[in-house]
Amino acid sequence: MKRRVVATAAVAVLVAATTAACGSSNGGSSASDKTLTYWASNQAPSLADDRKDLTPILKDFQKKTGIEVKLQVIGWPDLYTKILAATTSGKGPDVLNIGNTWAPSLQATGAFVPFGQQEFQAIGGKQRFVDAALATGGMKGKPPTSVPYLGLVYGLYYNKKMFADAGLQPPTTWEELVSDAHKLTHPDQGVWGMAMEGGSYTEGVHFAYIFGEQHGADPFDASGKPQFTTPGMVAGVKQYVDLMADGVVNPSSAQYKNGPEAPGDFAKGKAAMLMSQNNADNTLQADGMDPDAYGVVPIPAPSDAASDVASFVAGINLSIFKNTDNKAGALKLVKYLTSPAVQEKLDQPFTALPVNKGGTVNFTPKAHEAQVFASILQNRAKPLPLVPAEAAYETNVGNAVAALIAQAATGKQVTSADVKSALAEAQAKMASS
């Protein structure tokens, strides 16, 4: 008798467990081949704007293919964690946007569909993409798990009127940039030479990389081992942190994190310069800045620099989740979103560079700005390291840089030795991840 009770209990547990399992298996991925779930990243000034921009395009897609796309726009601070959670649970979207620098790390999880010959054929061929952008799709020598969708690079935005009033030309070397920034800083009027998203780890690692490259340093050696403490890496980080230490940046911006705060300061005339990716255009205009009030030049390098790298190949890629029930539909959506016709429509609201060969820059009517950004992508941009440890590099080095910025902002001196020890700590943490 007792045994029967135990058996009943066991059955009850099993039933509970299986119903729970059923509940989770048909959560995110679409059950039929007539629907898709799509996670978009935040490219417009607000999540609502993204939805507004994408909805008509996805409706069009539904008209053409009969596939209904369920759109979810996810903010940048959450996107990475959400992808990670989806990877862990196997419950996620069919198609999603990723920051292209994450591509190798996400590829390493094995949770995304590799684009082999067949997949590339389904989306219209590999050769139509801009080479530099395509190279960000995943690890070198393996079929990529993402394809380029929106192209972005860094540029130096400057306030034309403030420069003209001070009798200055946009800087062509880093030394000029620093001296201009000093001349344009007037703390008593609440005006600073440079705007900065100082608390953001992503910005921190981006500049650590760009300036490190200017000093001839690569964060990883040929075998993929981190080498963060080389003199070039240290000099690169110090070049960025010194902007804060020199007092040409509002100390308060040490708290700015991934929000529109730094572009906001620039748009409102509280800062004369801003180093940002080209999608700053839409934030600036949303903040009420006239497009003719600012100009863009490449971020300059020190006059004795080893290289004049001005950006990394930034951008948004599209990936397909392996757990999708509708791979054919997902490929159709990827093909559609990256097609030249749709790109032309999306590049404007998302202020992105074309990822198709021969595409024209159409996010800005300003010919000079378009030409500057296009040439940065072509000639002065280098992809971030395409190694699986890239994501860990971003968080560890990025957080170290943000902490150094905070140190400089609170008035503590930041020496090369401080930078080196912070980077050594970041490197030591890589060993465990």
Added chain:
Amino acid sequence: MTAQIERPARPRVPGTPPSPGRRLGGLLRSRPHLTPYLLVLPAVLLELLIHIIPMVVGIVMSFIGLTQFYIRNWSSAPFVGLGNYRIALDFNGPIGQELLHSFLITIVYTVIVVGVSWVLGMAAALVLQRSFRGRGGLRTLFLVPYALPIYAGVITWSFMFQRDNGLINHILQSNLHLIDSPSFWLIGNNAFVAMAVVAIWRSWPFAFLMLTAGMQSIPDDLYDASAVDGAGVWRQSRYITMAMLRPVNVVLVLMLFLWTFNDFNTPFVLFGANAPEQADIISIHIYANSFVNWNFGLGSAMSVLLLLFLLLCTVVWFLIAGRRARRA
């Protein structure tokens, strides 16, 4: 007890199998000692599902190298034995060093927050013990921080702590002239102060609530009798109020300790996933190690260490409290 409730036996229709309910009834009649076990069974199952299984999963995770490369298929993650623990407890390496730092910060944070919250709660409860006009209003007012949703309360504080246009700097600088230039509250050394202030603001009303409830169960006769014997307010507070509140205090301090030690919401809402070093308390530190670095094995090992520490504290606390109670 339950065995005494007996229904009259109904004649069984021959040929029909006994229904499950009847079978259970029969079982209970023949084995009355099973009843209590059956009654607690649902609770045991839920306890297993909600507490024990996740805990066991966490412990298992701490023994495997569960990094980004394996999160899709846990079973493929390599078994690393005590490797994660070795990294976490290697106080010469950067990860162990940071964990130790975080642990010490958390202890200081907990002592300050629990101590100040208890003193404030006690003081307020004593003041409001005797009836006077407006007591109800004050009680309600004091409980507001506890009643507010955590997120709303803490995010409001984070606005007040902003450097440029935050209320705190405005009061300190423009109104009181205590500081010359605006201070940072959310980065640097002040971050710890800011976090502790918010946590105290959030937890003292709970101490107040518990102590008020405890005081209401103290019979007035005791105060009357002691007044006849010539005891003043201080002696009454010490020998009647405090003595009678002992059982409440034992539980209250332990709860405040556990909550504060594990506090995640306050630093997360104030600072985001990466708290400044000076305010890097243990739960947010573990979160950063698991979710920011994608190393769940290491994060789990740290969690297990935390669990063991808190378990030890709880056991020691009850041993001390129990011994004192026996002596009294």
